[in-house]
Amino acid sequence: MPILIKMRTSILGVTFFGMLLAISNSQAQTIFACEPEWAALTRVLLPQARLHVATHARQDPHHIEARPALIAQLRAADAAICTGASLESGWLPTLQQRAGNPRVQNGAPGLFFTASTVKLMDARPGAGGNPFAGDIHEEGNPHLHADPRRLLEVARAWNQRLQELFPAQQAAIAQRYEVFQTQWQARILLWEKRAAPLQGAKVAAQHGSFAYLWNWLGMQQIADLEPKPGLAPTPGHLQQLLEQLRTKPPAAIVITSYQDARAARWLSQQLENRALLLQLPATVNDPETPDALGRWFEQLIDALSTR
């Protein structure tokens, strides 16, 4: 009999332990990421988290509908990671207001803006008021994730914030960050070596989506297909670019996967295909896969290096 009781208690114990595991599993942190690159970074530091990614590489992150599905996702979030610098100003405030989730309101520790952790390029204070000047981000260019060095700074700050938010996992997060940091620095050196021939290369691009990449690799964007930041290319502006570029075509015309390729294709044809037309993802394609960020940088460097 005592054996039976013992067995029973041990069975009970196992079930209880199992339930505890189930609870702690169901209490895995839910993180809302405005852009896929931040989801990929969160995956590195907090692999077991439940991730809601608001946008993907085929969407323009400036122009997202504040859809009901996104409100529900933000409602469920323990923390949110977004770019800031007005990138999400057309939709995130509506999500925050409708979600009624105090954890991710402005000023709450659960809301992390990556742009606030690095120095942005091309800040233009006071220039945002003119309605005819296009979509100017006074704080600076928000597409900072295309610079792996800045990405590492973001990783450090996000790792600290995550440790504060989830103290039970402090050590594990810190350890994952250390591993990531060491490997990432080594890879930056490798990438820089591989991309050395690209130094000084001139490109035309649509929008400032890759401005940080050009800056990192020592490349130069000599023309923008957009007449004003955020505005679609117009025939008049393209004609002007053609005149400018005809004698000295850029090495490549680079657009993102979410942009309409027609303007870039027209320009490339008019330049008699002397400039390589590249349509590249402006962020990671699938943030849930391992090493999404590293593979994205490799893809960019590979594409730019084929000439």
Added chain:
Amino acid sequence: MNKPSFLLAAMLSSIFSAQAQQVGSAEQWQFGAVLDATSTSRALELGTRDKGLQLGHSDLTASGPLGRHLQAQISAVVATHEGKLEKSFEEAWLETRTLPLGLSARIGRFASQIGYLNQQHPHADDFVERPLLYRAFLGSHWNDDGLRLNLTLPTKFYWMVGAEAFRGHKLVAHADPAVSGAGAFTVATKIGGDLNRSHSWQVGLSYLKNRRIAALEEDHEEHMDHEHEEDEHEHSHAHGAQFGGKQMWLIDGTWKWAPDGNNQNQQVRLTVEAARVTGINRFATSGQKHEALSLSAVWRFQPAWEVGARFDRLRVAIPHEDHFHAGRLNEQALMLAWKPSHRQSLRLQLSRQHGAVGFEQAARRSVALQYVLAFGAHGAHTY
């Protein structure tokens, strides 16, 4: 008027202190202005735009945080109406941001959340005039002084339930009857989600209970003699709802499509709204009701170009002493909009009203050209 102006003073004084504290953080007060200039060939029946060049719903808006727990917004509107420049505070509210359990509360003057369009600022509309439903039953855009409590449920899809209490002045077309306290109550729920990357949807159901109509009835009895003078006066700038009742039910549905959810280059938006108003007055039987239906479709076919069509239907029971006359009106609108950026839009709209019974001013055809320009910060858009 006392409550909003007090609130306004309190908010203005806090803005500057809040501004000082917020420097350097991601969150600051934002200021913006919107200009709407519209030229119309002929005024529409139940319309808000007069013939000729007019200043439409143009506003000056300030919004931002009051500490960590509150969000505030003030919006002053100017518009020309029958040759006169009219000014008003359209919004002046405070909203909580840190209540638990998905709750949020709002106090002040704001637009009711019933229906799909009512909460949207008119300058963000896809058409020059609101649907007949809004013009007939809600004074085009119903904003009022009141309170709101909303709950966003912790479901996988979006589910919101909310209730509001308002003074309800704008819901009656005639002289304001004496009702103490809140004159109108609403209950609304919205559900929505994504079907896949390209398709999203939302449906809503709202109910409005209007106490002012009943009061208007009694008032009507007592002041029969004055009624005509007041009527004339009120009609010259009636902003209130033209057709009211004790209860109103509203259903709305929206479906949006964009390839891969990337609405920058292409998008289709479909919206349907239907309303039924009952309890028109004490002579009304259950058969007497007002009904309206609106169906709109807009297609962004190029990054800067949109084309859209809207079909409106209105059926009302027009009270006449102790009986009713049937009123009918149909309206169709076709629009083409050029939006070189989201701060500017130029819209050409053709409207047609037909099948009018009981509406003498129905315009057979009307052409409108509208230009909207936004300065400074423009608030985030709703779905």
